[in-house]
Amino acid sequence: MQNAAPLVTLTARKRRASPMRRQETLMAALLILPSTLGILAFAVLPIAASLGISLTDWGGLSKPNFVGLQNYATALQDPRATSALSHTLIYVLLAVPTGVIISLTLAVWINNLKSGWLRTVFRTVYYLPMVTIGVAVALLWQVLLAPQGLVNLILGWLGVHGPNWLGSPAWVLPAVAVFSVWQGSGQGIILFLASLASVPKELYEASQLDGARPFETFRFITLPMISPTIFLVMVLSVIGALQVFEAVLVLSNGGPGDSSTTVALYIYKTAFTFFKMGYASALAWLLAIILIALMMVQWRNQNKWVNYDQV
């Protein structure tokens, strides 16, 4: 039945090709018009405008002057921009591997549970922070991470004297990373769970018959089968972490000093606190270039160790 349908359509279309096509084009134009207008006005044209603005010294009010690539040259020598970049990279290195490992581990554990409703319970609980307002939970973690907060109380039970997390330049980025892992692991977990559920059951049964130990099964069956998802979660996490904004704004406002000012926060402050729209646009493009370059590097590297047979 399903195979026959396209054939019938083909002959039907041939018979009255031209009126059908015109109807199709007209219909499509009407259907995509509202969405496409919005996308053009508030995404595509702004992208072009942003490139233009980045070549000016515009403050947003006065008349802009064309300055060529000056803003880009300034950015490369701006110590605040380079320090913002290094804070961002440190944050990425702290948050992404931790987040990916934790969410993969939890997903594998959940997947190994035999009881279906327990799996639902844990998946629901771990995703919970994702449905809250970021500012609200960041305010909550500000309280938890206070020198005399819950985190340091629990560390104290373990015999560790906890630092002043958000007040110390050395500990503020790890603290933000802890918060982000707590808040964001749910996303990775549900992606890993979907991927784990799609691994053919026969593979597990075969390895069990061969007497494989659980770790061997994980290493030689599960891991290769879900590697595309691991790659995907890593890319998504890196992209998200490179743009970290809300967490640092609320938890530490970029401080103490500039020690947790990330690229996104620096761009925001340059544009909307200091009103240097031209310079901020150039910074935004430099970030966008880094994001795109990273995507491409990871895209090329994935072929070496990613299995796409089953996806």
Added chain:
Amino acid sequence: MTRSEPAPEVLTRRDVSLRAKSQGSQAALLGLLTLGAVVILLPFAWMILTAFKTPAEAYTWPPVWLPAKWSVANFTQLFNTIPFARMFFNSVWTSVLIASLNILSAAPAAYAFARLRFPGQGLWFGSHLLSLMIPWQVTIIPVFLLIRYLGWYDSFTALIVPSIASGFTVFLLFQFFRSLPRSLEESVLIDGGSWFTALRHVALPAAKGAIAAAWLFSFLGNWQSFIWPLIVLQSSEKMLLPVGLLSLQNQYSVNIPVLMAGATLSTLPTVIAYMFVQRYLTDAAITSGLKG
């Protein structure tokens, strides 16, 4: 999209010692996962407990777990300090409206991209994908300048109009329509029906679940949206919850228990609603993640 169905019990016919071992590992898994769940839930418990404490109780060391007297004083002070109810209401109606507009603009477009053939198709669909991939830092400045030029600054128009079209929602529904079997619609076309009839009577009814999921996802995104409202909405009677909570932090008279009262009231509604719709929401989240 894959759902995790209960795995068939593999070990039923194995011997007793293996079974005991497997029960032991199930118990270990349960213990580890419960520990993880405590890490997720304890902060929420702490937030709610703190919302009922007196400032003195909130600042003592070592901390006290339970308030000596459960009082709603912090909630009263919250409502006296910021127009919390107004902010909550603003967040609700704007999120509902924007999510609905997203669906109204995205569902037809997604259908056209998935099913019809027309000139410029790749270009128009490509611009939707472009809007998904470009980081917000690039577009936010020109859009802000445009909004100010149009005289929309500090109005709900500034919040709503740029958010009507959503490349994300289009992509989500595109994935769905593409996975729908063509045969039903084609029978409508062969019977002389128009594409519109096929969309209205076949594709849309079939897409109810996907549309509900996309709506929920869009609602949640707008409910959580922070930076755009922070930039374009200024006056306190137009503030949405996230920015309102941040402004609460900057009020000198506000103490930790009042902050936690605000955090509690703004967190609980979506958390409770999520318990009922979690499958829809995570399905949408999986599709969005797997767009790759």
